[in-house]
Amino acid sequence: MSAEYVARSGTSFEDESRGDSYDNIEPWLQKLATLPAGSAEHDRLRDEIVGKCLPLGEHIARRYSGRGVEFDDLAQIAAVGVILSVDRFDPSNGATFLSFAVPTIMGEVKRYFRDSTWAVRVPRRLKEIQQRLATAVPELSQRLGHPPTARELATHLDADLAEITQALIASNCYSADSLDASRSSTDDEHSASPLDRLAAEDPGYNLVDETLTAAPLLEALSERERSILIMRYGDGKTQTEIADAIGVSQMQVSRLLSQTLTRLRGQALSSPALAGVA
Structure with a gap:
């Protein structure tokens, strides 16, 4: 549904000129809640609200760029979170849309990283700990003045030392290079692939x-x-x-x-x- 909407709306995720068009969106959502679901007016207003809120998804997607996933892919995942936020938001509870939408969109992006971007199958528990480590490692490094040890991380996160160690090892499973890919410094020079350089199997x-x-x-x-x-x-x-x-x-x-x-x-x-x- 998100891809269909983006295609129909012609929204560009690279366009940052519109500003925060999702500010004060609550009256729009209140009006949407009064319209019969599935009606032409409901669908038109819903699409317009989603369009106004897509920049919020873009801003959140940019926070997670540079982690091995193309920005356009992250923006699409964030757009799904935007649509879910619009569809699930209840104007009658008194909360602001942003307070509901931000964790919803971030949850979709984090879930994508957790479930879809690992080169090797890793238990969900270790993926969750690894995500916590992504924040804890730079924080402790700045505080301690050196890269934290597994024991220091376990104390900081109040987690089991064995799980922290396993999560640190599991982080190496996030991406994998092809054994058949050759590496070259120029278009005319190609080196042997990792598979070509492998020695005999050690029993x-x-x-x-x-x-x-x-x-x-x-x-x-x-x-x-x-x-x-x-x-x-x-x-x-x-x-x-x-x-x-x-x-x-x-x-x-x-x-x-x-x-x-x-x-x-x-x-x-x-x-x-x-x-x-x-």
Whole structure:
């Protein structure tokens, strides 16, 4: 609906010559509230009010420019917030339109950043903390005279240190470069793409992933089960040697190993890390 209205109105988001045409808009909204919804007069007045309020959306969009999103895209999102503000504003509650519209429009823009501009899937909680960090980091940097540490940020925001650390790491997921894109200093000089410069895959990465997944599962085992696994796969002992060490038969060791490994495999495959759950 917002794009359709902008197209019909011919409004330019780059035009700043109209001033604050949304000042004293309340009488217009009061008149709009008296008209039957869907009537030609209601739709005409609504479009005129939205047109007068679009500069407010533009001003707010400019506050969020320079963060990796084109201004025209932000202006369109802000225009949606303007339309929502006009449609939802209740003149009878006594509040000014600005006091209602500004947080509504800013909410639309922030929601767009939160939900639509991350190159990697990040949990919503971390996105929300990351948005708070965007304000807290420069504020603390000025106050402390140095970039704040994660612990200082956690204290300032009254947040969990682990969540602050995760949010700082998640901020690197906001944008991503193409592995196939080549970089050049001139039109005639092209360097190899990042993909071309990658070395062979290090098998150690898989080992790290498997270790991080298995560690909490191993900690949940009984001491006896954990000892058997350590002797078998850590020390390289045979089942017979393990049986002699713990005073059971080799068949019992074989059965315990099979049961433990089957349970660990099922738990690992159902864990969020392997299931792709953020």
